[in-house]
Amino acid sequence: MVQGKRILLIVGGGIAAYKSLELIRQIKREGGQVTPVLTRAAQQFVTPLSVSALAGNKVYTDLFDLTDEAEMGHIELSRSADLVVVAPATADLMAKMATGQADDLASTLLLATDTPVLVAPAMNVRMWLHPSNQRNITTLQADGIHRIGPNEGDMACGEFGPGRMAEPLEIYAQIEALLVDGPLAGRHAIVTSGPTHEPIDPVRYIANRSSGQQGNAIATALAGLGARVTFITGPAITPPPLGVTVVKVETAQEMLNAVTSALPADIGVFAAAVADWRMSEAATGKIKKAKGEGPPSLTLTENPDILATVSQMSEGRPELVVGFAAETDNIVENATRKRERKGCDWIVANDVSEGTGIMGGSENAVTVIDANGAESWPRATKDDVARRLAQRIAEALT
Template identity: 45%
Template sequence: MTLATLANKRILLGMTGGIAAYKCAELTRLLTKAGADVRVVMTAAATEFITPLTMQALSGHRVHLDLLDVDAEAGMGHIELARWPDLIVVAPASADFLARMVGGQAGDLLTTLLLASRAPVLLAPAMNQAMWLNQATQDNLLQLRERGCHIAGPAAGSQACGDTGPGRMLEPADIVSECASLYAPGLLSGLHLTITAGPTREAIDPVRFISNHSSGKMGYALAAEAVQAGARVTLISGPVNLPVPDRVHCIAVTTAQEMLEASLESTEHSDVFIGVAAVADYRVSDASDHKIKKSAETLQLTLVRNPDIIGTLAQKSAAKSPQRPLIVGFAAETQHIEQYGREKLQRKNLDLLFANDATATFNSDDICATALWDEDGSQTLGPANKNLVARQMLALIAERIRARQTDA
């Protein structure tokens, strides 16, 4: 079991009334640190032990308190919230709350969410030892287990009331481990990937620009599949007409210079950089501030080289070995595809490169590519749908990461 399995998971933390509520501050911090997105729901009793403001600061999201929320109810907010999580964690789960769960009550927001959600539920009980040992509580727990709820704890020890025995809520780190144990590790669990996608646009004047035919589909497919493989993904995207994949952090850029700056910043904290974007090689040296009027028969533009994004990153990262991220490039060619791809791989000091036929790829849902690495490593991927090929590409990336770790 590894905490990396919590990367990208959406966890709804439900807090009920009990002194152990103070531990939820640390629980939220640890879940967030593990890569989970945490939203908090508090019962009225829970707010007597720790403030919603504290939980909001730690989760980074507004804390949900009321079933009938005027701001949220226009969009049936409680139902949307019930559909949101991958996992619901109730901590502390008081004896009263367990009893209300068994009875299927929906008198507050948290009990309503539990009835309306299909997400798995993990309960972390906390109560006086006599209440825990009471047959009514044990019968309630048996029913909840039979319904599929996971029970984490409780621990035994001294309690706030002065008693000693079972009933203490598990420590936050133990609850996080219980959450992580519910998920199998993904191919890229715990890794941060930065992916560039789409074209760049270089202005000629306020209404005209230089660009290319890139649709962004390959980069977006890689981002979506990387999330499914457990990675945290930053997508740096030029102008495209595609929805941002779920759970992907997207940074929208326009020019090559903007893409370079965003890539440099994101790669400081990345394990892998994948340069899929079709970056314009040149830009106009002196773009006009106003629309150029049609007057002469010809118009002459002076172009200058744009920055080499992946080359810059590979060179900069090489100086930081062994923390250097894995640098993965793409080569969209129209002839001598493997030859030119191999030359680019070596010239730019890349770890892996995918070469493909540009004329058959732009705006298409399918792709055929040749993976190239080392002096003679190669593998043909596709032809197939870009999402399927993206999975094959990510599997090769995971292999290169493991190979590098073995060498190290």
């Protein structure tokens, strides 16, 4: 809960502004206080009256309101909150944040504050993917701005892709994680999850049976202890968790790029089941089956080793790097050698041989291996394993 916490909510001008009304309801429902700020464009989508009625507070709109300046002033307004939330965060607002512009109340508050800031981007898919916008996102991330979303889906403009604002409950979960102190508060964790898909041709790919359940549970558990989590997932069956920044990828190379872009981090948990090999050159057209010719010859090449790459970084390596080893025989011996070979701090080993039901199931039985030896845990739900692992991580870093 966010009982008694003060949230300055800046509503940007976009169709997703209507979701800010439900976000206000949720914050108020959990005992938080909301001070709303509407940009001029936001007032085209939601009215100050409706926002004020839900927030139970005055709505601020004008940088040069003499009454507001006399009573509080924009500097005090920007610093009296426990958290500043921008939802929706438009491309324009984030560009102003990244370049230090302050030409209206919202951008001035964001430049004048020393309070943590959470943005929930929302825009057209092409705007989101535009190089200039991605540069701004990278700048904001380096400046320590927290981000939730955007999600992928249908746009109001009729297009499909990343750019939908995170849902109000997702944003609230991230607000709660940032405001409720935990042993990992102020820490940034990167969690990889799910399989990768390495294309053979436009309709076939190399993959494995990972469901993404364990990675999801770990991301949720770390966020529950106060960490800011960047969750990088391949095309998993399990929907991504709430309250974390989700980055969706397909291939191992895309996952490595996403990991390096998310650095720096304090914690790296590499739970994804990354394909070891990919096609040296994927076919651009579907490979046809021809009678009498037999199966095609596939030339494979090795994928980048994400765990080893991060573990062996000379600069920017997370303080704690945790890898996973899915084994079918000699579990502890093989995983121990893997830890030494990769250079990570811990390896979480599990037996995924036929009959265990672990790969794709709801339970796991793991052995955590570090420099001091191996510690076997009893079989438990993946959520319980995740909570125990997150607690162990917190104890190691505090």
